[in-house]
Amino acid sequence: MKAAIFVEPGKMEIREVPKPTIQEPGDAIIRIVRTCVCGSDLWWYRGILHHDHNAQVGHEAIGIVESVGSSVKDIKSGDFVIAPFTHGCGKCAACKAGFDGNCPYYKVGSAEQYQAEFLRYPQADWALVKVPGKPQDYTSDMLNNFLTLADVMATGYHSARTAEVKEGDTVVVMGDGAVGLCGIISAKLRHAKRIIAMSKHPDRQKLAKEFGATDIVPERGDDAVKKVMELTDMGADAVLECVGTKLSIDTALKVARPGAVVGRVGIAQKPVMDTNDLFFNNTGLRGGIAAVTTYDKKILLDAVLSNQIDPGKVFTKEFDLEHIQEAYEAMDKREAIKSLIVISDK
Missing domain, CATH: 3.90.180.10 (Medium-chain alcohol dehydrogenases, catalytic domain)
Incomplete structure (x- = not known):
């Protein structure tokens, strides 16, 4: 064959x-x-x-x-x-x-x-x-x-499930690849009220909107965090981390409101994480293999x-x-x- x-x-x-x-x-x-x-x-x-x-x-x-x-x-x-x-x-x-x-x-x-x-x-x-x-x-x-x-759809859903997305939530989705886009579908399927897609590529922004994103944030790093905070009340109720890079994970933790959960499905490229930020913000971190x-x-x-x-x-x-x-x-x-x-x- x-x-x-x-x-x-x-x-x-x-x-x-x-x-x-x-x-x-x-x-x-x-x-x-x-x-x-x-x-x-x-x-x-x-x-x-x-x-x-x-x-x-x-x-x-x-x-x-x-x-x-x-x-x-x-x-x-x-x-x-x-x-x-x-x-x-x-x-x-x-x-x-x-x-x-x-x-x-x-x-x-x-x-x-x-x-x-x-x-x-x-x-x-x-x-x-x-x-x-x-x-x-x-x-x-x-x-x-x-x-x-x-x-890819199941992995996107896993990010939403482990982030405990529920009806009425504001959700931030890190990543505009296929998994991130399926994360948007999943957040909508779980009845999130607001879905903020972190995307800087016009073709992916368009599809994100079609799938249910209510807001698009093209900025990166501290500028992205600032923008999300302007759009939300102290950050998101749930964050779907669908990339795995150091910058994406760092941003995901910073845009989570106190008590929020980050659902992490991006394959991590940094083997060690400082968990102090999780502790001081009461942030939950879950995720893994779908x-x-x-x-x-x-x-x-x-x-x-x-x-x-x-x-x-x-x-x-x-x-x-x-x-x-x-x-x-x-x-x-x-x-x-x-x-x-x-x-x-x-």
Whole structure:
């Protein structure tokens, strides 16, 4: 089969590799319909974080189940599924508590091979999310909506959930990438009254407004903090941190009103944090790996199917697998908010 390979920073290739096979009783083999490039992929693409060279990559996809292992009962060959980047078992304490992204029976990242024609998916029986019907039953836009539920929409929702966004809140969203934009959708879905998007890019500002942002703050650093304080009563009730840089995290903490919670889902680029600011402002800090399957099954899939949300609009450029290099370049150069990769729609 064909698969995307990370050669070295700045260089992707498509190579012929062995098609995956069932290795464990809980596995499923999925024929990929659509996949995409994630903002987190750019960290190793740019050489900022380590990734093994000459390795397969990708962690978001939708597809058709081709075969399943002997212990898989609820998922069957022919099912149309969302393949989350998480692989919860559905039985452990973490999964039962609604934090399947922290399931101890699967190491997140150990099967990041979704940018390919086929995928082996561990712990498939509970973690895969079945979509009614077949891909050909849906429009291209709706397929894009489903694809966001593999990661980016669920991660945006996780930032809102962990920040404890509730009806009537004023929310600040740090980051105007796909996760930040999905954070805006999530804040609106949880009935926030005011949503302040921190964005300096006109195309992303426009989409932020479409998704529910009531205010746009293009400033950065101290100027951004000053602007938010002018717009709010002592700061935001909840802050969604969807970037992970030192500046973004620092700003997030400063725009939180006393007693607010920061929901942090941006992959942190600073390993150490001074928690004194949290203490003296009574600020809560939560977040981490999204509970993708839990959110999809309980909230997000129904929200998509009922046309409450339209997160697939974060895909602003489309490629085929053969043009994987261009897909990464488009995001690296900010020519695309998120790069869609269409493999097959049948």
